[in-house]
Amino acid sequence: MMDEKGQIAVDFLLGISLFLIALTFTVQFIPGMFMSGTAGESSLDYTAYRTATVLVEDTGWWGNSTSSGTDWETQPSNMMRIGLAADDEPKSKLTNSPNLLSKAKIEQFMLVNENTLIENLGLYNNVDNTHFSYGYNISINQEGVPLVLNSTAIMRGKPTPLDREVSKITRVVLVETGTVAVLKGSELTGEIASEAIINVTGPFEENITIQIRNLNGANHSFLNAVVDNVTLTPSSDYTIYKKTGWTDLPLNGSLTSTDLICLNLDHNRFNLSQDYKLELRFSNVTLDPGPPFIRYNNHSSPLYEPAYLTVEVWQ
Amino acid sequence: MNNKAQLHTLEGLGAAVLMTLTILAITQSTMIVTPQNALAVDVQLEQMSSDALAVLDIASMASVQYNLTECIASWDMAEPTYPTGNLDNLDTALSYLLPGILYNVDLAYTKSGNLNVEKVIINGPPSTNAVVARRYVTLTNQTVNNMGGGWSLQDDELRVVEVRMTAWKV
Known part of the structure; x- marks a missing residue:
């Protein structure tokens, strides 16, 4: 029988239902698709x-x-x-x-x-x-x-x-965290062969670190540090240690040439805008004679920890 | 002429395009990959692992005794036996940066056309939520000689090594 009205409805209904079912299925089964990014924890x-x-x-x-x-x-x-x-x-x-x-x-x-x-x-x-x-x-x-x-x-x-x-x-x-000067043993100079002289120009906000690598000697060791003829007190004025990995190990007894010697100096010792003469005394070390002496500020770079x-x- | 309900070719095409566009518009506009709660733990672990490798790589000689390239250069090319790794300076540096995290480290590199994957640090079998972080280092014969490693490169040879760290929480 021929009917001229409302013919499209059945096909359209089928099509749109299929489409809606498919869409609902998609929304339901893909997690996170419609989850809001601004809600909740x-x-x-x-x-x-x-x-x-x-x-x-x-x-x-x-x-x-x-x-x-x-x-x-x-x-x-x-x-x-x-x-x-x-x-x-x-x-x-x-x-x-x-x-x-x-x-x-x-x-x-x-x-x-x-x-x-x-x-x-x-x-x-x-x-x-x-x-x-x-x-x-x-x-x-x-x-x-x-x-x-x-x-x-x-x-x-x-x-x-x-x-x-x-x-x-x-x-x-x-x-x-501060500044560091990385020095090689061969760069150090002094008036006496076992005494390295480093000029330091203050002032500093943070402690300064001097790192010495490849310091050669036979059964050599660190004795003390002196600023402008005043001997510094260990642990309050400075700490000396050797670097192993990221950590600092206390320096006991004699050194070897592969040790990374680190000297951390209290910034209060260098708090004026002037030149300071820092002497590092070692035993059994032979340094090149100076002057010229090393200037800390010319060798310093940021220290990252x-x-x-x-x-x-x-x- | 058929009078029954039917879609003509062009109308059909038009309808299909409309439906496709609708779906595309919907999915494109609200498709947000939401990290689930379990994923947040992974993100943290992944971030820490790749940070640890990055930090070790960019550290200058004043910050750390040996950086990542130097650690890798010092490898003696021997396979370790569990539980002892044979790249101690790398192990020391990583365990300092990653407390409470266990990791295995593999090195991947190509040598005469073959891909080699070698284990250098073994801390046991990774758990199911392990993540992998990677970093590339370039070795030269000079670095290897300075560090006393066993890579035996030519003087004009560069070797790119992928440092592959599998990390997991204990």
Whole structure:
């Protein structure tokens, strides 16, 4: 029988039902497809991960109408991005040194205004264009305790609450903690063969480290250190140790030529803007005669030490 | 002429395109890979492992006794027997950076056209949630000689070695 009306309905119904069934099936059985990224605890995981990554891998950025660069720590009022990664060429966008954190940037990070920090690092939840700040705790730890730079413990935010779920991300980083001069035994000179003279120009904010490698001698050892004819007291004025792996082992008895000798000197000994004469006395060591003597400041470079950057975020 | 309900070819094509576009639009706009809670642990472990290799690689001689390249260069090319690895300076450096994490380290490199994968640090069988971090180092004969390793390279030869670390939580 011929009917001219409503003919399409059956085919269309079949087609659209099939399509809807297929779509429902897809939505139901692919997990995460329609799960929102901003709901629930998981957004805290994102925030912690993102914050840690930005701090560790980004150098930060500042800019105004005429100039810009990655050295935002010198231009805090024009700061656009916070990042702690060290950068030798602040004018270029190309340098990339993740996991190496600059001391100046960390110190400026500690001074950044609280609201600016929360806005800049996105430590908030956006509900209907109203910002609800997350609780956070950002710290740099070395051997379980917060790192101290320029007599400030590097920790921002509130203490971690015990009654709430906290998202935490830890990154392994190298932090600039001071300066070091890496010297070879053959570079050292002195007025007496067993006494190395190093000129040091102050002042210093952090302790200074002198590292000596390949110091040759027979059954040789370190005796003492003298600054401007005043003999320094071990452990309060300086510590001497040898580096094994990342760790520092006490230096006992005689040295071998493969030892990495490290001398960590208290910065209070060099706190004036003047030249200091540092003498390192050894026994059974024959150094080249001087002058010229080594100048610490010409050989010094940033000293990076391993540490953990931890970001904790909660609602 | 058939008067029964039917889709003509072009209309059919049009309908098919419409449906496909709809599905594409939906899937593209809201497809978010949400890490489940179990994944967050993996992310942390993976991050720590690759950080540890990166930090050891970029460390200068003032920070660490031997960096990653020097550690690898010092390898004597001998297969270790469990439980003792035979790359102690690498083991010391990694265990300092990764407390509470166990790891195995393999080295992968090509030599005369063959891919070699050698175990250098063995800490046991990895658990099911283990992750792998990789880092490449380039060895020259000079580095190898300085470190007393057994790679026996030519003076003008460069060898790229993949350091493969399988890490897991205990």
